[in-house]
Amino acid sequence: MAGTASFVELEKHLNPAQVEAVVHGEGPQLVLAGAGSGKTRVITWRIAWLVQERGIDPGSIAAVTFTNKAAAEMRERVEELLGLYPLPTFVGTFHRWALVALRRYGERVGLRRDFAILDSDDQVSLVKEALAAEGLPEKSYPPRTMLAAISAAKNRLLDPGAYEAEADGFFARKVAAVYRRYQGLLQRASGIDFDDMIALAVRLLAEHDDVAERLRRRARWLLVDEFQDTNHAQLALIRQLAGEGGNLTAVGDEDQGIYRWRGAELENILRFEDSFPGATVRKLERNYRSTQTILDASGGLIAHNQGRRGKHLWTDRGAGAPVEVYKASDEVDEARWIVNTLQGLRREGDYKLADMAVLVRTNAQTRALEDEMLRQQVPYVLVGGTRFYQRAEIKDVVAYLRVLRNPRDEISLRRILNQPPRGIGRTTQEALFTEAAERSMPVWDLLVNDELAAFSPRAARALRAFAHLVTSLQEAADELPLPALLERLLESTGYRGLYNEDDPDDLARIENLREFLSAAQEFTEARSVNAADEDLLTAFLDHVSLVADLDTWESERGVSLMTLHSAKGLEFGAVVVGGLEEGLLPHFNAQGAREDVEEERRLLYVGMTRAEERLFLSTCRRRRIAGRYQDQLESSFLREIPPETLEVTTSPSLFTDPRADSVYSFFGKGTRGGGAGEGGAGATFGERVAASIEAEEAGGGAGLRRGGRVQHPTLGEGTLIAIEGDGDYAKYTVVFDRAGKRKLIARYASLDPV
Numbered sequence: 001m002a003g004t005a006s007f008v009e010l011e012k013h014l015n016p017a018q019v020e021a022v023v024h025g026e027g028p029q030l031v032l033a034g035a036g037s038g039k040t041r042v043i044t045w046r047i048a049w050l051v052q053e054r055g056i057d058p059g060s061i062a063a064v065t066f067t068n069k070a071a072a073e074m075r076e077r078v079e080e081l082l083g084l085y086p087l088p089t090f091v092g093t094f095h096r097w098a099l100v101a102l103r104r105y106g107e108r109v110g111l112r113r114d115f116a117i118l119d120s121d122d123q124v125s126l127v128k129e130a131l132a133a134e135g136l137p138e139k140s141y142p143p144r145t146m147l148a149a150i151s152a153a154k155n156r157l158l159d160p161g162a163y164e165a166e167a168d169g170f171f172a173r174k175v176a177a178v179y180r181r182y183q184g185l186l187q188r189a190s191g192i193d194f195d196d197m198i199a200l201a202v203r204l205l206a207e208h209d210d211v212a213e214r215l216r217r218r219a220r221w222l223l224v225d226e227f228q229d230t231n232h233a234q235l236a237l238i239r240q241l242a243g244e245g246g247n248l249t250a251v252g253d254e255d256q257g258i259y260r261w262r263g264a265e266l267e268n269i270l271r272f273e274d275s276f277p278g279a280t281v282r283k284l285e286r287n288y289r290s291t292q293t294i295l296d297a298s299g300g301l302i303a304h305n306q307g308r309r310g311k312h313l314w315t316d317r318g319a320g321a322p323v324e325v326y327k328a329s330d331e332v333d334e335a336r337w338i339v340n341t342l343q344g345l346r347r348e349g350d351y352k353l354a355d356m357a358v359l360v361r362t363n364a365q366t367r368a369l370e371d372e373m374l375r376q377q378v379p380y381v382l383v384g385g386t387r388f389y390q391r392a393e394i395k396d397v398v399a400y401l402r403v404l405r406n407p408r409d410e411i412s413l414r415r416i417l418n419q420p421p422r423g424i425g426r427t428t429q430e431a432l433f434t435e436a437a438e439r440s441m442p443v444w445d446l447l448v449n450d451e452l453a454a455f456s457p458r459a460a461r462a463l464r465a466f467a468h469l470v471t472s473l474q475e476a477a478d479e480l481p482l483p484a485l486l487e488r489l490l491e492s493t494g495y496r497g498l499y500n501e502d503d504p505d506d507l508a509r510i511e512n513l514r515e516f517l518s519a520a521q522e523f524t525e526a527r528s529v530n531a532a533d534e535d536l537l538t539a540f541l542d543h544v545s546l547v548a549d550l551d552t553w554e555s556e557r558g559v560s561l562m563t564l565h566s567a568k569g570l571e572f573g574a575v576v577v578g579g580l581e582e583g584l585l586p587h588f589n590a591q592g593a594r595e596d597v598e599e600e601r602r603l604l605y606v607g608m609t610r611a612e613e614r615l616f617l618s619t620c621r622r623r624r625i626a627g628r629y630q631d632q633l634e635s636s637f638l639r640e641i642p643p644e645t646l647e648v649t650t651s652p653s654l655f656t657d658p659r660a661d662s663v664y665s666f667f668g669k670g671t672r673g674g675g676a677g678e679g680g681a682g683a684t685f686g687e688r689v690a691a692s693i694e695a696e697e698a699g700g701g702a703g704l705r706r707g708g709r710v711q712h713p714t715l716g717e718g719t720l721i722a723i724e725g726d727g728d729y730a731k732y733t734v735v736f737d738r739a740g741k742r743k744l745i746a747r748y749a750s751l752d753p754v
């Protein structure tokens, strides 16, 4: 290829500062630059340049990003630039990289070939077991707190011994004991958790030179996106792979660090040169994504953070529209405004649904939005795959697959022993596990080898039938392609007959299982292209573990609905950030410590900087939290955004309120642009609202009967198919014409007979 021709190409697509980063020679470099300045673009172009201009083997390049979605987009871009399909370069998350290494060389660090990967529910049950074994009550040692401490230890690469050595004080010593016990249980189940993946990969590299040599060969040119979110273990992995003077290109933005809660250390990027002495540090200042107004608004906000290097972003895209702020009366009003706004943008023909995103702080916030999207029939994609893979029936089937792979996976084994029910009750299960523990043999070995004399004949028969079922499926697993295996599994375990298509809940379960089958099908097709020799079942289970962790489950195109955490690196024509309220954003977890509030501010900054042209922010004066209305205070972050960039609208329903003046001034304190008056007399707003809601609700329950038609303010019309209990807390099951089946509590339902 003629060098000059391509160089001209580069200059056509990149600015001079970007070109320098792309054609950087050997040794480490850091590109430290603001949102939308083209950092990710530098990575994709550098990969292409290395291959095309320097003649580097694409198999010796590795690019690491934070989400599977970002990785998929990066891979596509590079494939396009190079015209190389499939690209032999590793492009994926840290966890995927580690997992690939561990599947290949895990035995060197004591793993069985078929090790299982635990999800967070599995982890909780192991920790509970560890607590019980240590005789510690869950009340004083909450499992989630224990897990967080264990995870933090692993992210700092401390094994139980090292953790114990530095454990200071009573509580820390208890944590150390639980940690040790937890690792023991993991080993017994031949499983690893997410944090182990990175830690074990680091050990693999540190302790086995021959393996390290082989792994480094595939990462001679290492590129890391979103470097600000790396934790200690990930930095260690990068250092092991690249070495001090290695060919590492890291890009990141200290203003977008949002994973402190997962152990990320901003220091990694702020003190990059300590880890990689002599590194070239570059800045990019031109933003290509957003209008000047969006840059000014988000820049003004983030300027309130102290722990940053500081930078200035500019664009030649022009000022653009002001950032619109909507002050809603409650989350239903907020959702209605958001969806109306998006509909308006679509009607004017400016944006397609896929160009728009609604970002929220917590998963729970999406419910009201989903209801409204359904009501207005706006297709949406809920990004955040946890939902799908956390569904009970999906977890059951995954547990079956895991047991087929590795029958010593006792967490999964416990899950499926009596699922679907087959007469292996709680007592039998407990007896089985106790028996196995006493004879210190794996439960599975007991099941297949033992006479089971310790059990009643009925229980023994049920257990034997289960063991037989699993062994015959294991045989099938060796012969059948994955989708056929799944079909067989659903058939022979009795899942097929378990559900009744006429029951809407069951129907949803059937649909989920079908979706899972399609996922297996898709996965099989994608794999058979280039990885014929791979163990497909293991690869599929690995895939499920990885996508279930944080990421995407995308089925159709529509408005993207997601949390701020999963939005990093993405961009959309129009973006709404909802719920700018104290307690939500900043989240109540963060109130107090400056570092925590700064992280929340960065989170909002990440959200705002996803927008290309239109940015909308909304806040509610009251919000239903766990079914009860709560008064909300406007987020202090809203006051930190330069007022000249904002255009504020207040919900009409707040003006029509008979005591709107006092209400408005109470909540309007510190607002701008909306003409809010000062004054603090409205403190009773909450009480009044609560009273009016109760009045509304008291009326709502009257005259409802089973089989009758009902009307809900947001879900529309439907048929009431069941009533359980009575009074305030009666449960109504309603099949709504558009929104499908919902269970509602009388007290909060606001249902009216039609």
Ligand code: ATP
Binding pocket: 013, 014, 015, 018, 033, 034, 035, 036, 037, 038, 039, 040, 041, 042, 253, 256, 287, 288, 289, 568, 569, 570, 571, 609
């Ligand atoms: P973030 O910090 O949000 O991850 P980033 O710095 O990675 O942002 P990119 O996503 O790489 O930024 O780029 C932002 C947008 O600007 C993308 O649409 C990208 O294609 C475009 N862009 C970047 N550089 C240029 C350029 N030199 N010419 C034209 N468009 C560019």
Ligand code: MG
Binding pocket: 039, 040, 041, 225, 569
């Ligand atoms: Mg990026």
